[in-house]
Amino acid sequence: MEHINDMIKAQLEHRTIREYTQDKVPGEIIDLLIKVAERTATSNSMQACSIIRVTDAGIKKELADVCKQEYVARMPELWIFIVDQYRNGRIAAEKDCHEDSISDMDRFFQGFTDACLMAQNVVNAAESLGLGTVYYGSILNDPARTIEILGLPKLTFPVLGLGFGYPNQEPQLKPRMDMRLRMFENKYKCFDNYSELIKEYDEIMQTYYDLRQANKRVDSFSSQVVTKLKNVNPVRQRIVNDIVGQGFDLKLENN
């Protein structure tokens, strides 16, 4: 296709990299990625997210335990993106403004969105420089523990982790669901025959080899959905309690 440039080529070849060489990411590249993070779009210009760059081996190990993924401890770079309304709350307080709107869930979601956009912006920049990346949603396996490990104050909350470095593996491109099932015009479209529509993708998925599972074939997508729905982490299910624990106010109405 005529419009494909290097950037889009990298995006179309995106895959998760879990194993890295021993090479450190040079300081100039780190500085550049921080500049990219800084320039990311932000809700209402409020810049309500922050990054914890984890360099300490002990802290990496503690996070790897939360993630239940031992390779987290071996990430050349490990950045944790967080909602951060603490900073703006303090900036306002130093101006004698103590509005409790700082803790509402609108603010929380603005920060959460900011954090995700920033993470993906860094990923795109990193991949354009030949680095590999891996997201860790698993830092939320135990939000309270992650909060403790990183010393997160009230009005902050972990969103996702990002590992990156120079790839030491070349995983197969993971097949994805046809976007005709995921993109609609003007109104959401419900189908009445998902099993039929997903059949081809289910078959394609079974030809995919996951490097984590040696030569074991992976399940069809439909089967994975069922397995994952049955395999519940009760701590993760109760994430809202952890959000409340960090000082956010749900403003729930009586039903």
Place this chain on the structure above:
Amino acid sequence: MEHINDMIKAQLEHRTIREYTQDKVPGEIIDLLIKVAERTATSNSMQACSIIRVTDAGIKKELADVCKQEYVARMPELWIFIVDQYRNGRIAAEKDCHEDSISDMDRFFQGFTDACLMAQNVVNAAESLGLGTVYYGSILNDPARTIEILGLPKLTFPVLGLGFGYPNQEPQLKPRMDMRLRMFENKYKCFDNYSELIKEYDEIMQTYYDLRQANKRVDSFSSQVVTKLKNVNPVRQRIVNDIVGQGFDLKLENN
């Protein structure tokens, strides 16, 4: 800097574009952006987000009313990214799996994260092709209304809107807070003198001209934080009630 490539150059020059030429975005570019969206990293491989591409002028106008930004109606392209657990819920149900974990907030946040990552991935691809972009967090000014306009079923939820096209304005780069206030090593760092630390940025912001406000100077960042905290939208503050209304289960514990 030696590592700056075209991609990173575009990221460092990112600015919000609100006015576009009449030129349509060519179909091949739309197709390419859909491929990029498809390849975005996704939590647990569950692909729990979707896009509504709004092409209907009437629907654009209705969304512009929710956003309280009339230029939304004039976007050459308008894509709304949504949490989508409806699809996987149906896929499971057709396999006789009816686990209620499909509606827990862990699932909600996985979909929310997926939607944000996908949006930013599309933004970077679009900007690398010379398109301008604008995010609309304002679709959440009235989530229930946005849900109604787009016909969103239970277990879906709007996350953010994205407008794009060929820029018809060249806004000034908006100054950002120093990342030393937003990036920390190993542990979160609380400061006790934000007013001092933010002073230089406050002054820089006052030299920035926002095209939306003609020749009116903008407030310092600190003043903006205070103004925005005092200017509350009670509907947005109660966003969690709308999430519950879409069938998600908070699993709140008694305090």
